[in-house]
Amino acid sequence: MTYRENVIEAIKHKETEHTPWAFEITSDFARLYKEKYPCADVEQDLGSHIMFGKYKKIKWLTPTLYEDAFGVRWQLGNDGGDIGIPVNAPVGIDGIEDYAFPPVDTALLREGLDAMREDTERFRMFRMTYFLYERAWALMGMEELLVNMALEEKKVMRLFERIAEYQMGLLDEVLGEEFEGVYFGDDYGRQKGLIMGPEMWRKFIKPFAAEIFRKVKEKGKYVLLHSCGDIEDIFPDLIEIGVDVYNTVQPEIYDLRKIKREYGKNIVFWGAVSTQQFLPYKTAEEVYEKSVETVKILGEGGGYLFSPTHAVTPDIPVENIRAMLEAVKSVTW
Template structure:
């Protein structure tokens, strides 16, 4: 059985006794540390092969090529923007739809996914997570400035909805183009927006349903049209809107940030008939400080609670240099038991 076949069973809630693992995305500075530890090439792929990783994450965003080299979304367009979450972007003072019309919105016609398809073709035996990342929530926040964005939800909801619509228009059209050409090369549409802090959502559930969920549904509809499992990434505490995500058609939740409020394996177990999971092994402190044997015990514990519909992975895909190589190896070994 290939990794792809195995995880398809897991995602379809038929994976009794099957163990699977996704390493995540080792940081650039982590790669040489692990390579030296294991005597392998200094590449992510060498790490994945060493760990017998079942998955590959291949985003379609690299297929966007503006003829003039313009970035996908330049939120500092025409202004000098500070690199902070609260920094005002180019729409900070926009009050009407007319104020955003002159922005050079991206076009799906600038997408050429040939190279992305070629990369996916290399891993037909693996479970490939793909699609455009589509982080519209973050992009809207950058256009306005995060605090300003949340305030405008109350003071000027029309402009928030107009900016969101234009961003998501592109992602829907581009994903439509990508999945139409993808065919059956991959089985999972993977996209992400971080909606949670350590304790709660950034915005109220009501505002989430008003300003975010309609865009979610548009993106999910593309994945469903092409018969893909829809896998959503969101860090933080999002437990208050998990029923909404299920109703909207999300099939798989990643990365289940274990220390965030309401996101422990025990608390999420109530949803395991409706969702599959990828993640669950705490990367905030446990992965850094535990022994390899403790890692193995935690993997077994999480599998016993959320199994059989879980692919073991860290609770954040970015593996930082402070995570011991021995702990990542222990996770991989225990995940396959």
């Protein structure tokens, strides 16, 4: 069975010999890993079952500051991450209609699609980060967006509508290609509860997400949604609108046994080994033991993709990631 087939079986809630696993790696961690385990590609060396077809256009302004295609400037921090934080806000509440969304760079898009076409082994996903809420706050600023969701409902709804129209147009360019799923990144959660609350999420985000997910599923592809934080309040909504896989499951937030019992027949969980409070601080032996326990809780009966909760940063020891790999390989069903 190929990695791709293994993931598809898990999404269908079928048990395979091994629970499929995935590792997403930051560039700084990749450098450290290659010093100990020379290889061309770290994610492939770890046997990651998934791959992303990426579409991200940026222009570097300084070694630590870049501008994306939407005019947002991102300042990298010193945490080893690859994203950074926005330092400007191109859209004001009264400038929503005037903002010009960037044209699709067809040559860059083709690179991501070609990479998926050439991968014969792994489960392939077209990645759409900054999906709805994240795109809105990146353009407007998080505080301004949240305030205006309460004070300027009609204008903010129009912003979400325009973002959704842009994302639908981008999907029109890719859904005819051969790959398995679309990965949507859209952080809704805090350590406890949704940032905007479940009712605001249902008002501003759910209708557009439902329409877009329906478009993806009509083309026979899986819907994978990433959100950090505690979004259990909307798990039933996500199931209702067609989410097949939810990433990332943070064990410091969720009771793994509870969510497996209550939702595990209807949605696939992906993640569950914490990069926030566990992997940087524990020994390889502790990581191995916790990883085996996690696979046994969430992997029974299928419906689970084993991985760290986020992209692996350089504060995490290389041997801890190797321990995770050995752990998931050790559990058979």
